[in-house]
Amino acid sequence: MITFVIFSCLLLSCTGQESPKINPFSPLIKPLIGGKTSFACQALSGSLPFNILWFKNGVEIKELSSTRIRTSEDVSVLMIDSISSIHSGNYSCKISNRFGSDVYSIELKVEGPPFWNEKPVNRSIKYGESASVKCSASGFPKPKISWKIFKGSWINVESSDDSVIRVDGEILSISKAHSKHSGRYGCSITNGVQPNLWTEFNIDIDGI
Known part of the structure; x- marks a missing residue:
C-alpha cells in the first residue's frame, strides 16, 4: 500500500x-491625485485553496471608504479611489x-503636497538640561524640512550661530539650555x- 501511494505520487508529480x-x-x-488606481495580484501556480492578503508598509489593509478589495x-484586486499623497507607500x-x-x-x-506625521508642540526645558523637538511629514517628492527661529524676523536655525542648537533633519536638539534659547520657533516643510x-x-x- 505504501509503495503504491509513493508510485502514484511520482506519476502525478x-x-x-x-x-x-x-x-x-x-x-x-x-496614479494621479484625485484619480483612481488598482493592483491585481494573481497566483501563477499553486494548489487551491489560497488565502490572499494585502499590506501597506507592513500593516494589513482593511477596506475603507477609499480602499476596496475584491x-x-x-x-x-486592490482598488484605491480618490488618490492623495497619503496613499504613497509600499504595497x-x-x-x-x-x-x-x-x-x-x-x-x-x-506626487502631492506634504502631509503631517508629527507637529512640534510647545516645550518647557529646565535650565542647563537637554531636549529635542520633532517635526515630521511625508509625501512625494520627499519633503525637505527647515527649522526657523524668530529674531526680529524668521531666520534659519543653522544661521543663528549657536553651537548648542543642532539640526538633524526632522529633529531639533538643544543641549545645555540657556535663557537665550527661549522664544518662538518654526518648522517649514x-x-x-x-x-x-x-x-x-x-x-x-x-529655572532661570
Missing part, C-alpha cells in the same frame, strides 16, 4: 501539493496555502508641490 507563486504586477492605472479563487500582496506562501511588493509613489506646511511653537526655559 504531486501536482496537488504546490506552494503559490505570484505573477509580478504594477498599477493598472497611473478577491476570487486565485486573484485579488504587498501575500498568497498562501497549506504548502507555503509567496509575497510580491511594489512602491506606489503619488516643502517638496515642490503646493501647499507647503508651516507651524510655530514656543520653547520656554525654566
Whole structure:
C-alpha cells in the first residue's frame, strides 16, 4: 500500500501539493491625485485553496471608504479611489496555502503636497538640561524640512550661530539650555508641490 501511494505520487508529480507563486504586477492605472488606481495580484501556480492578503508598509489593509478589495479563487484586486499623497507607500500582496506562501511588493509613489506625521508642540526645558523637538511629514517628492527661529524676523536655525542648537533633519536638539534659547520657533516643510506646511511653537526655559 505504501509503495503504491509513493508510485502514484511520482506519476502525478504531486501536482496537488504546490506552494503559490505570484505573477509580478504594477498599477493598472497611473496614479494621479484625485484619480483612481488598482493592483491585481494573481497566483501563477499553486494548489487551491489560497488565502490572499494585502499590506501597506507592513500593516494589513482593511477596506475603507477609499480602499476596496475584491478577491476570487486565485486573484485579488486592490482598488484605491480618490488618490492623495497619503496613499504613497509600499504595497504587498501575500498568497498562501497549506504548502507555503509567496509575497510580491511594489512602491506606489503619488506626487502631492506634504502631509503631517508629527507637529512640534510647545516645550518647557529646565535650565542647563537637554531636549529635542520633532517635526515630521511625508509625501512625494520627499519633503525637505527647515527649522526657523524668530529674531526680529524668521531666520534659519543653522544661521543663528549657536553651537548648542543642532539640526538633524526632522529633529531639533538643544543641549545645555540657556535663557537665550527661549522664544518662538518654526518648522517649514516643502517638496515642490503646493501647499507647503508651516507651524510655530514656543520653547520656554525654566529655572532661570
